[in-house]
Amino acid sequence: MKATREKRSLSCSDLIRRHRSTATMLDQENSVLMLHGSLSHRAPAMTSLTQRTSGLVQRRTEAIRSAAAADKEKDSGGEEDEARRGEEEEEDKGDSKETRLTLMEEVLLLGLKDREGYTSFWNDCISSGLRGCMLVELALRGRIQLEACGVRRKSLLARKVICKSDAPTGDVLLDEALKHIKETQPPETVQSWIELLSGETWNPLKLHYQLRNVRERLAKNLVEKGVLTTEKQNFLLFDMTTHPLTNSTIKQRLVKKVQDSVLEKWVNDPHRMDKRVLSLILLAHSSDVLENAFAPLQDDQYDLGMKRVHTLLELEPEKESSKPNANELMWAVVAAFTK
Numbered sequence: 001m002k003a004t005r006e007k008r009s010l011s012c013s014d015l016i017r018r019h020r021s022t023a024t025m026l027d028q029e030n031s032v033l034m035l036h037g038s039l040s041h042r043a044p045a046m047t048s049l050t051q052r053t054s055g056l057v058q059r060r061t062e063a064i065r066s067a068a069a070a071d072k073e074k075d076s077g078g079e080e081d082e083a084r085r086g087e088e089e090e091e092d093k094g095d096s097k098e099t100r101l102t103l104m105e106e107v108l109l110l111g112l113k114d115r116e117g118y119t120s121f122w123n124d125c126i127s128s129g130l131r132g133c134m135l136v137e138l139a140l141r142g143r144i145q146l147e148a149c150g151v152r153r154k155s156l157l158a159r160k161v162i163c164k165s166d167a168p169t170g171d172v173l174l175d176e177a178l179k180h181i182k183e184t185q186p187p188e189t190v191q192s193w194i195e196l197l198s199g200e201t202w203n204p205l206k207l208h209y210q211l212r213n214v215r216e217r218l219a220k221n222l223v224e225k226g227v228l229t230t231e232k233q234n235f236l237l238f239d240m241t242t243h244p245l246t247n248s249t250i251k252q253r254l255v256k257k258v259q260d261s262v263l264e265k266w267v268n269d270p271h272r273m274d275k276r277v278l279s280l281i282l283l284a285h286s287s288d289v290l291e292n293a294f295a296p297l298q299d300d301q302y303d304l305g306m307k308r309v310h311t312l313l314e315l316e317p318e319k320e321s322s323k324p325n326a327n328e329l330m331w332a333v334v335a336a337f338t339k
Helices: 002-090 103-111 126-140 172-183 190-198 204-209 214-224 248-262 275-286 290-294 299-313 317-321 328-338
Strands: 144-146 161-163 231-235 238-242
Touching: 103 126, 103 214, 103 248, 103 275, 103 290, 126 144, 126 172, 126 190, 126 214, 126 275, 126 328, 144 328, 161 172, 172 190, 172 214, 190 204, 190 328, 248 275, 248 290, 248 299, 275 290, 275 299, 275 328, 290 299, 317 328
Parallel strands: none
Antiparallel strands: 144 161, 231 238
């Protein structure tokens, strides 16, 4: 009996253990199912969160790329914008928009006789001087520059002229010269360009570089700006078109600007002078028309003004062009005329 009771108690305990193990397994399965269900419910939320995060990253990446592209475009156009701002700042602040003159027009206006309306027949320097003015004007407008001097430190007259920007200048003569400079390969030096644009070359293949009727075309520009007028004069055997002065105020302002630059506004340092005014003085002298601006002065003022002009002419272009913010091409033109 006792053995039978023990066997029954063992079987009961086994049943209890089996029941507990079965319940544990069921609990584990239920927890696994619950976990799977919760994960399945959370999956769309996680997916949407991932999509939102990736979308945010893409938007930020696109914004960064757009900003970088804008900065690049700004940098690429920065030089041209700076050149345009330089053009506006270099123009005479007292002049109206219609009476702004280029260097070529200013030099020609200084050389023209007021009543007769033509330059001196004995002036054989103004033709090449006007071509030099074109090169300097293009440089001041940021269109051309000299090539880098390199390790060998090439001289100004040995360095080639290269096109920096082919944007139109609004002046037909300047655009024509700029086109020649841009399309010429290999590039030419400043001295060569002055000769080519003047037609002073023995090479028949380069005669097409000559700019023809420059003085007449510049005079017509001044007529359009209301500075000159057009007349016909008879010189015994032939008639000649002349351009007498009609607006004396503009020429007086130009003459006064030249006089003041070496008298009342003299700074004794070419690099502190306005680049356009400095170029005008040096190129007017090279064109043999600077004396006309000093003719109305008293003797003492004339002597002082010419003394200071000679001070500028005695400067060494190579040395001056190496200083900070110097216009290398202007000094190269000066070197070409004074060599």
